[in-house]
Each structure stands twice: as C-alpha cells, then as structure tokens.
Amino acid sequence: MKQKAQPLTRLVTLLATLLATLLVSAIILLALPLEGRAERPPLSTKSEYTLLVCSDPHIMAPELVVQEGPAFEETLRSDRKLLLESVQIFDQLIKEALEIRPDLFLICGDLTKDGELASYHYLTQQLDRLTEAGIKVLVVPGNHDVNNPLAQIYLGDHTTATEHVTPEQFVQIMAPYGYDSSSSISRGPALCYVSEPLPGLRVIGIDACQYEDNIANNYPTTAGRLDEERVQWIEDQVRQANAQGKQVIAMMHHGIVEHFPGQSLLAKEYLIQDYDRIAERLAEAGLQYVFTGHFHAQDIAAKSYNQSVIHDIETGSTVTYPCPYRLVQVTPTELRISSRQIALAMPSHRASEGTISLQDYAYQHLELGINDLVRFLTEHLESQDSTSVITPYKGVINQAIPALKPLFMEIYANHLQGDEQGLHHNPDSTARVTEPYPGDLFDQTKGLIQGMLPSLTQQIELFETALYDTSESDNNVSLPYDHTARLDRQRLAKSKP
Numbered sequence: 001m002k003q004k005a006q007p008l009t010r011l012v013t014l015l016a017t018l019l020a021t022l023l024v025s026a027i028i029l030l031a032l033p034l035e036g037r038a039e040r041p042p043l044s045t046k047s048e049y050t051l052l053v054c055s056d057p058h059i060m061a062p063e064l065v066v067q068e069g070p071a072f073e074e075t076l077r078s079d080r081k082l083l084l085e086s087v088q089i090f091d092q093l094i095k096e097a098l099e100i101r102p103d104l105f106l107i108c109g110d111l112t113k114d115g116e117l118a119s120y121h122y123l124t125q126q127l128d129r130l131t132e133a134g135i136k137v138l139v140v141p142g143n144h145d146v147n148n149p150l151a152q153i154y155l156g157d158h159t160t161a162t163e164h165v166t167p168e169q170f171v172q173i174m175a176p177y178g179y180d181s182s183s184s185i186s187r188g189p190a191l192c193y194v195s196e197p198l199p200g201l202r203v204i205g206i207d208a209c210q211y212e213d214n215i216a217n218n219y220p221t222t223a224g225r226l227d228e229e230r231v232q233w234i235e236d237q238v239r240q241a242n243a244q245g246k247q248v249i250a251m252m253h254h255g256i257v258e259h260f261p262g263q264s265l266l267a268k269e270y271l272i273q274d275y276d277r278i279a280e281r282l283a284e285a286g287l288q289y290v291f292t293g294h295f296h297a298q299d300i301a302a303k304s305y306n307q308s309v310i311h312d313i314e315t316g317s318t319v320t321y322p323c324p325y326r327l328v329q330v331t332p333t334e335l336r337i338s339s340r341q342i343a344l345a346m347p348s349h350r351a352s353e354g355t356i357s358l359q360d361y362a363y364q365h366l367e368l369g370i371n372d373l374v375r376f377l378t379e380h381l382e383s384q385d386s387t388s389v390i391t392p393y394k395g396v397i398n399q400a401i402p403a404l405k406p407l408f409m410e411i412y413a414n415h416l417q418g419d420e421q422g423l424h425h426n427p428d429s430t431a432r433v434t435e436p437y438p439g440d441l442f443d444q445t446k447g448l449i450q451g452m453l454p455s456l457t458q459q460i461e462l463f464e465t466a467l468y469d470t471s472e473s474d475n476n477v478s479l480p481y482d483h484t485a486r487l488d489r490q491r492l493a494k495s496k497p
Contacts, residue, residue, distance in 0.1 A: 049201060
C-alpha cells in the first residue's frame with residue numbers, strides 16, 4: 001500500500017514544481033525579441049518635482065575690493081559682469097527660492113569670481129539658508145572655481161594675490177552640496193559625483209573643467225574636456241539609473257551641444273572638446289537632459305543620434321543681463337521648463353532715472369561694455385598708418401562703428417535673454433533700443449571690418465546668428481522624458497539653421 005506523502009515532502013515537491021515553472025518561464029521570456037518585453041522597470045519618481053536651476057553667480061566677497069580704482073576698472077572692462085553686486089543679487093535669488101520652495105536647487109558652475117576662499121564663505125552662507133529650509137542643493141565647479149591664479153585683492157591701482165581653492169578644498173567646502181556620503185551615491189573621477197537627492201531622481205554632477213595646469217600657466221583654462229575615464233563613468237551611471245527605473249539628468253558647466261551654427265569654431269572654449277562624439281555616446285547610453293551654463297545665455301539646444309536625442313539646457317548668469325534662472329517641473333513623462341528673472345531694484349547708471357529694475361541696470365552695464373568696444377575700435381582705426389589696407393575705408397568705418405552700436409547691443413541682449421524670432425528687451429524699459437536696425441550698413445561694413453580686425457568679423461557673425469534665432473522657445477517649453485531612451489521619431493527642442 002502506497003504511503004501518503006508527508007506535509008514536508010509535499011511542500012518540497014510544490015516548491016520544486018514552482019521553481020521549475022519559473023525557470024522555464026524565464027527561459028521563454030529571454031528567448032523573446034527585445035521589443036516584445038519591457039526594457040527597463042517603470043520609473044520610481046513621485047508625480048512631480050520642482051527644480052530651480054541657476055548658473056554663473058560669480059560670487060565675489062566684498063572685502064576683496066579694499067579700494068576701487070584702475071585695477072578693478074580694468075577687470076570690469078575685460079570681464080563685463082556685475083561683480084560688485086554679485087552678493088546682493090544672489091541674496092535676492094535665495095529669497096525668491098525660499099518663497100518658491102523648490103525640491104532641488106542646482107548651480108551649474110562658476111560659483112565664485114575667481115575661486116577665492118573668501119568668496120566661498122559668502123556662497124556657503126547663502127546655500128545654508130536653503131538647506132536649513134529643507135531645500136536640497138547640488139553644485140558643480142566652473143572654470144573660475146578651482147586652482148585659479150587670478151584670485152586677488154584690489155588695492156586701488158594694483159592687486160595682491162589671495163588664497164584660492166584647490167580641488168581638495170572644493171570637495172571639503174562643497175561637501176553638503178553633492179560631494180559628501182549623505183548626499184551622493186558615489187564620487188566619480190575628478191570632481192564628478194552621482195546623487196539621488198529626491199526619490200527616483202538621479203542627478204549626475206559632471207566636472208569638465210581643466211584646472212590642473214592653471215597655476216603653472218598663471219591663467220585659468222576656459223575650455224572644458226572629458227577624458228575617457230569620465231565618459232565611461234557617466235555612461236555607466238546613466239545605464240544603471242535607467243536599469244533601476246530612476247529618472248536621470250546631468251549638470252555640468254560647459255556645453256555639450258552647439259547652441260548656434262559655428263559655435264565650435266567661434267566660441268569653442270564654451271563646449272567640451274570632442275563634444276559631438278561624447279554627446280552621441282551619452283545620448284546612446286540614455287542621457288537626455290544636461291543642464292549647463294558658461295556662455296551666460298538662456299538657450300536650449302538638442303542633437304539627435306539615430307533614435308536617441310540629447311538636450312543641452314543652458315542657463316544664463318545671475319550677474320549678466322537679464323539675470324535669469326529656470327524653474328523645471330519634472331514629471332515621469334516630461335520636463336516643463338520656464339524662465340524667471342531676479343526681481344531687484346537697483347540705482348540707475350544715469351542720474352536722472354533714480355531706481356530701476358535689475359534687468360535695466362544690467363542692460364546699462366552691457367552698454368558700458370559696448371562703449372568700451374567702440375572706443376577701442378576707433379582708437380585702433382586711428383592708429384593705422386597710411387599704408388594700411390583699410391585706409392581708403394576709414395571714413396566709412398568711422399561712421400559705421402557708432403551706427404552699428406545699437407545693433408550689436410540688441411543682438412547681444414537678445415541672445416543673452418533667449419528671445420526667439422526677434423523678441424526684444426522689455427518695451428517699457430528706458431534702456432530699450434527703438435530705432436530700426438541699420439541692416440544695410442551692417443552688411444556693407446562686415447567686409448570692411450575684416451581688414452581691420454579679422455577676429456571681430458567672427459564675433460559679428462556670431463551676433464548675426466543670434467539675431468536670427470528661429471527656435472520655438474529657449475525659455476518656456478515642455479520636453480518629453482522618454483524613460484526607455486528609444487525614440488521612433490526625431491524630437492528636438494529646437495532646430496536652428
């Protein structure tokens with residue numbers, strides 16, 4: 001007579017049958033075509049997060065200017081930023097952030113004027129206001145921030161060196177803002193890291209700066225690069241995040257996609273070296289959105305590679321017109337991006353105007369820079385001898401330079417504020433240029449200027465390109481987030497000629 005199976009035996013048999021069934025099912029599933037099953041797990045993010053993104057605050061400690069004078073004036077002429085106002089402007093940005101209460105606050109590099117230890121003191125004081133309010137903060141370095149030999153104190157007609165921050169000091173000072181173990185998942189090569197500041201949202205902080213030879217060269221390197229180790233590390237982090245069902249974005253200082261035709265020739269130091277090849281690799285790894293700065297303009301550009309696309313979302317500087325920042329609503333399906341301008345009353349450079357907006361104040365500051373350029377061109381022209389190739393055209397050029405000043409100003413302002421299709425500075429502003437463009441004079445003068453300053457001709461072409469920005473939007477746009485990073489259609493945020 002056959003004995004009944006004991007309960008333990010029956011349980012073992014049941015488990016064995018179940019395991020066998022699961023094994024067979026797994027084999028069958030693995031044999032199915034890739035498109036027949038889900039490539040990655042579903043996103044684990046909450047319904048929506050708000051990000052505040054800013055860049056290039058260039059914080060300068062007030063005590064660095066012991067006495068204003070020729071030395072500091074020369075700095076302003078060569079580096080047209082609102083440096084004296086940087087602390088005040090950033091303070092207002094923090095106030096606005098505390099009112100908005102974003103889930104995450106991002107700074108895309110150039111945290112300080114020139115990497116001065118004293119300037120970091122002011123920066124961290126402001127960032128601590130955010131963290132104390134429960135707002136998470138992540139930063140990456142810019143080309144001004146580390147090993148900068150230009151860190152100096154201004155003493156009227158001369159300067160003296162002051163302590164600058166090393167890479168090791170940067171990590172220590174910025175520990176609460178992406179670099180310590182509590183806020184980051186891991187440190188990568190150079191000053192890179194990956195963090196999950198919010199559940200389901202993975203942020204890759206990328207250091208593309210070249211600061212190793214700054215001290216030896218006695219000048220900070222403007223251009224950026226990513227060596228093979230960093231590129232591979234970023235690829236790995238993107239793939240891991242996608243495999244885990246995380247929504248992934250990146251932030252870095254330098255651009256990774258051209259923002260206008262010919263940028264790689266006219267302003268290559270604002271893109272990482274070999275940018276197109278690296279952008280393709282990161283796009284194919286599944287990275288879709290990189291927040292950048294460096295060029296001080298509001299501009300969104302994208303590049304498609306086969307079925308993948310990568311977006312470079314550049315944010316302007318808080319100390320350069322129009323002093324903007326971005327708000328980004330992150331949902332499982334899209335990024336909704338809007339632009340704001342820091343709201344602050346400032347004294348006008350023109351005595352008759354009293355108090356004006358920060359945007360008008362910054363616009364007038366740009367005008368001062370254009371005036372300096374006009375003076376330089378005029379003086380250069382006058383210095384040419386009678387044998388110069390441009391001698392026959394001196395009269396025309398002398399007339400053209402001041403006439404073209406409003407055109408330069410308007411084009412430059414348009415690009416900085418990310419206006420599309422001819423949008424201009426606030427029409428209620430006293431700073432707005434209302435005269436029509438001297439287009440014919442502009443076209444006639446380009447060729448003549450080439451004989452005087454070939455490099456300036458390139459800048460004119462840059463400005464001209466910015467004038468004819470025909471993109472849909474650089475300031476207010478919704479961009480789809482494709483978790484699988486597999487696109488069956490071309491999806492570009494903008495398409496520039």
